[in-house]
Structure formats: C-alpha cells, structure tokens
Amino acid sequence: MKELFPKEHVIGFIGSLILTLAALTVLIDGIPKGVAMTILGATALAQAVVQLVLFMHIGETEDKKSLYTSVIYAVVVGLITIFGSLLAMVWGY
Incomplete structure (x- = not known):
C-alpha cells in the first residue's frame, strides 16, 4: 500500500501552498516595491521548479x-x- 501513496505529489502540493502563502506576504502594507517584487519573483521561480520537477516529471x-x-x-x-x-x-x- 505504501507504494500506491503519492508521497512526492503530496509534498509538492504542500510546498506549492506554502510558496503561495509566501507570495501573499506582499499584500502587507509597508513592504517596499523592490522587496515585494523580489519576493514575488523568487516564489514564482520556486513554484515553477516545483511544478516541473514534481508534477510534470521533468527529470524522468x-x-x-x-x-x-x-x-x-x-x-x-x-x-x-x-x-x-x-x-x-x-x-x-
């Protein structure tokens, strides 16, 4: 049964949720635009890597x-x- 559970997919899904919540931190007032764009860019890049590796199986x-x-x-x-x-x-x- 253990081999039937998609552990990597669940970890990727939770990682995607965490990255989305991190991207939402730019909504906090008082964050300068440069910092906000850096946070958005970093989380977008990380999200793309998670999607490519875990869900689109780029390395397989x-x-x-x-x-x-x-x-x-x-x-x-x-x-x-x-x-x-x-x-x-x-x-x-």
Whole structure:
C-alpha cells in the first residue's frame, strides 16, 4: 500500500501552498516595491521548479536534451511576451 501513496505529489502540493502563502506576504502594507517584487519573483521561480520537477516529471525521461530545449524555449517565449507587453503598454514604445 505504501507504494500506491503519492508521497512526492503530496509534498509538492504542500510546498506549492506554502510558496503561495509566501507570495501573499506582499499584500502587507509597508513592504517596499523592490522587496515585494523580489519576493514575488523568487516564489514564482520556486513554484515553477516545483511544478516541473514534481508534477510534470521533468527529470524522468531519457531524452533530456529535447526536454530542456523545450523548457528553455518556453522561458524565452514567455520573457519576450512579458517584456514586449511592458515595452508597448507601460514604457510607451
């Protein structure tokens, strides 16, 4: 029965909840914007790692090159989208 219980998934779920609560600390008044953005960035990065490793099983394949290439491609597309949106909507270019 022990091998049927998804211990890693439960730990990942609890970790995700803790990271979400840590991200919610930026709602506290008096935290400077720079500190708040640092907290949000760190918790978002940690949350992405937890999701990739525990729920998407990123380390459980033989073909690691194509897997990591896909992840890097997704990160690049996401960053282009984010900074392109900032460039157009916030910075006025």
